[in-house]
Amino acid sequence: MSTQDLPAALDGAAARFGRYLEAERGRSAHTVRAYLSDVESLLAHAATEGIQDLAGLELGTLRRWLGAQSESGKSRATLARRAATARAFTAWAVREELIDADPALRLKAPKREKSLPGVLHQQQVQRLVDAAEAASAEGEPLALRNRAMLELLYASGVRVGELAGMDVDDLDPDRRTLRVLGKGNKERTVPYGLPAALAVDDWLRRGRPALATGSSGPALFLGARGGRVDQRQVRSVVKDMLERLGDTAATGPHALRHSAATHLLDGGADLRAVQEILGHSSLATTQIYTHVSVERLRQSYQQAHPRA
Known part of the structure; x- marks a missing residue:
């Protein structure tokens, strides 16, 4: 029906x-x-x-x-x-008093399978950004944009929808922070590093002006026709980059978010700080990345220790 x-x-x-x-x-x-x-x-x-x-x-x-x-x-x-x-x-x-009693109070469903998200190794991320930088060397606007989007996705761990929705004035270049409007219209401030700052600045100076039109508005990232880039375009760009990397099963922008969170924890970042950066409402959601880190540690141990 x-x-x-x-x-x-x-x-x-x-x-x-x-x-x-x-x-x-x-x-x-x-x-x-x-x-x-x-x-x-x-x-x-x-x-x-x-x-x-x-x-x-x-x-x-x-x-x-x-x-x-x-x-x-x-x-x-x-x-x-x-x-x-x-x-x-x-x-x-x-x-709403549409029904007198709740029929779903005793409704149960199978527990979710706990799966570890796809994560890139830091060396793979380096190769990814190196390739994007090389592709943008000649100053082609879309290549400059793609490099800036990639750097910002990994640097900040933002969701693809959050990236697509950003405006130019959401950036604070002096403090290297982003104003992000996340799920439930909750706003948060996220830091980003120098490599992302340089890539975004290059896009704003050389790439965006070449694509901007009278209807571009304040959008940070633009499509080929000057309109705000949409999530589908961002996913397609990142998917192509990851496919060219060749040695990972990770696909799409969320792999960069997963990788950013895992690498932060690997580097000693506080779990609650990572929760704040990612915009998770529950700490339990962020904790899956501690499992990723432990799993990677276990794999490294088994590969390297003579009595593993």
Whole structure:
């Protein structure tokens, strides 16, 4: 059943939940779409069981929905996320008095598989930035931009969406810091190093003016036609750079974020400082990078110690 075929009461509840996430919780448009995709999947399943409004939702309905997701091959991480969405939705419905009791209170889903994120070695990062610098040597605007984006992603650990959304005045060149608008519209200040500062300055002096148009506005990074660079373009640039590196399975800008966090901890940075830099709301999210560091240490030990 498509979402267009949902009973009016269910469709209306989904729409109200979306407005709540956006207006009251300050969720981004991307996050709202992700939540609503899961909620609409649940309600479409409920409709196939003859449920016409939220009062008909039962724990069994939620469990059968997750079961169908599992049978279709969805990963444990996806099932855990969808169960969390269902709990958020039904808890909201109780608060809004759309239902009397919360059917998801006893809903459980498989625990997420704990996977270590792809991380580049410091030597690989050096080769990556060396290649970007060589490509920008002739001053071609897009090459200058690509080098600056790469340096800034690794130097600051920002998310790709945060990078694409930056304006020129978000930079403080004197203090070498960035003003970053992160998830939930939370603002943070992030430092960056001298190599990134030099690359960004080169882009601003020689690259950006060559691409800027009257409609470019304050965007820090521009596309070939002068508009603000979008996330897809950034991902494509970094993906191509990593593929040319040749000896890593890491893909995309998030690998640079993972690498920045891991290398900070490897270098002795405080875990809470790394949490602040990355913009994690929970320290537990940052702690996965300590596992990465320990795993890398273990691998090095096994390779190097004669009695490993």
